Amino acid sequence: MCGMTANTSLPLDLLACPRTGEQLRADPQGLTNQGGQVVFPLLDGVPALFAEPVATLGEWRDRLELLLVQLGQHAQRLAEANDAPDLGALGRARVERLHAATVDHRERLTSLLAPLALPQRTRATETHLALRTRLPPDASLVGYYANIHRDWVWGEAENAASLDLLKRVATGEPLGRTLVIGAGAGRLAWDVHQGLAPEITLALDFNPMLMLLLARLVRGETLDLYEFPLAPRCHDDQALLRSLAAPHPTRPGFHAIMGDALRPPCAAGAFDTVITPWVIDILPEDPRLQMARINSLLAPGGQWLNFGSLNFNFADPRLAFSLEETLELVEQQGFAPPTLTEAELPYMCSPASRHGRREQVVAFGARKRDEVAAPPRHKALPDWLVTGRGAVPALPAFRQQAVASRIHVFMLELIDGRRSLKDMAGILEQQRLMTQTEAEDSLRNFLIRLYQDSQQGRSY
Structure with missing residues (x-):
């Protein structure tokens, strides 16, 4: 099952080939660039706009297969634990509950991610290397799994506070054509679309599980998925089958897009607003290059809204910018002096978990004032790895x-x-x-x- 589903509503004028920057056009198999060199498939209607889509989706499929194996092994360990003679009645009930939930959870994830079941990749690894677009080694389909429950089940306080923080730094003018980079499970992008009424909202993330889930929720579907709290409050909180749904029908103009924030598949100068929630300080790239790229995506006078903890944790101390340095860099990359606000927000405070925290969050908004040179296309790998000819340093x-x-x-x-x-x-x-x-x-x-x-x- 390839998951190919026509999506005639995609705003092709806002999208671009992540390899060449060319405008995209419809193709019987999905989307393609003007030269037709590469086809970008649609997975349940969601375009997979990676520079090398076959190889990238192949990597994600490999990680899905590993995840399913791990879940199967975990279910087997639970079954074996349930047979232990020293397990008490409460312990047996807990283990049985977790075993049943794990088996069912595996089936539900398999169904959700069925569109990833693409044909086996062939001869794409070399191209993938040449384009230097490998997935981060620690990228996991379920790395942000807890966020889906925060976004769509129990996180109203955090979600509302996050939207309010963005409102405080926005210019007050219409958001127009809006791009959310690193949208995650998508609730902030959805709240912006519903509450601030942009003309179009593109929610971009490289995680197919999050984008496939988001696409179904904005279509009005309800999905039942398990929450496994990090520190369950009681026996019944070990595994909870939650119903995920958008609170209201989604306004027209909202689109989930699979793509890499370091190679956004978006047309230059096409957006009136770019939003970066919890992302610029976790991407493995010099923040100055990210800022220049955001500038290049904005139309003249467009606004950039950033939101998150702003903790640059680079090994290179030169890139571990402070807040004050960051604001200075924003201006150096063609933006007007930013409007800044800070607040303490709840963060991942599940009612079923004893874990949760308060986070000191920074938000700023900045108007594009000047054009700056667009950064070179991101390269995740050096030449000696790509070509195999240079000396390994x-x-x-x-x-x-x-x-x-x-x-x-x-x-x-x-x-x-x-x-x-x-x-x-x-x-x-x-x-x-x-x-x-x-x-x-x-x-x-x-x-x-x-x-x-x-x-x-x-x-x-």
Whole structure:
């Protein structure tokens, strides 16, 4: 099942090929660029506008297959735990509840993500490498799964406060053609569309689960999915089947789009408003390049609305910008001085969980004042990885990892089911890697991590 569904309402004048920047046109298999070199499929009506759609969707499909395997394994562990003779009545009821929910959850995710069941990719990996558009290694289909329940079930206080914060930094003029980059599960984009009445809203995110879910909700469907609270308040909160639905019928002009925020499939200068919620500080790119890209997407006089924690956690200290530096950079990238507001908001406070927090959130709005040079297309990989011809650089991190890996492999090879920790430490001392005392401490910490990882439960 390819999930191909015609969507004749897509605003093609706002979209562009993420490879070439050309305008897109309709194609029997979805959308294509003007040269017809690449076809962008529609998955249940949602366009997959990745620079290399076959390879990217193939990666997502691989991650879906892994997720389903992991869920199956988790269900098996729960079934085995249920047979344990030392499990009390309450424990048995809890495990049985979780087992039934996990099995059902797996089936519901399989159904939701059925449009991902595309033909096996062929010869696309090389193109994918050449375009330097690999998915982040830690990107997970369910990495933001809890957000869907916050957005569409119990998060009204947070959702309303987030929308109010954006209203306070907006110019007050009509939002016009609006792009939300990193829309996630889509509630903020939907609230903006419903409450601030833009002409068109494009909700862009690279996670197919979130976009397929959003597309169905804005069509008026109700979806039942499980919430697995991080810290359940009581027995009945271990697994809750929640009904997700948009509170009201969606105004015309709202579209869910799959695409990469670092290569947005959008026409230059096409938008009156660009909104970036909780995204510019988590993307693996120099924020100055992001700001220049946002500038290039806006029409003259358009507005940029940013919202989130604004915590740039880069390894390079030069890019770990403070709030004051960020506001200065906004002006340097062609925007008028930003309007700023801050507030403390509830964050992920599920009524079924003991976990939840308050977040100090920053929002700013800035009008595009000047054109700036558009940044080069984002490249996720260096030439020596793409072409395979250049020398692999002996980066300090590589050298450090090589030494650590050799030691880790040696320690793992010492595990034979007979040696004690002290026996293993003695061998490390004989190899002159460290003293007996140092070796015991290092081995103990290493084995603790291995053991705890093996015992770690998973949240789905």
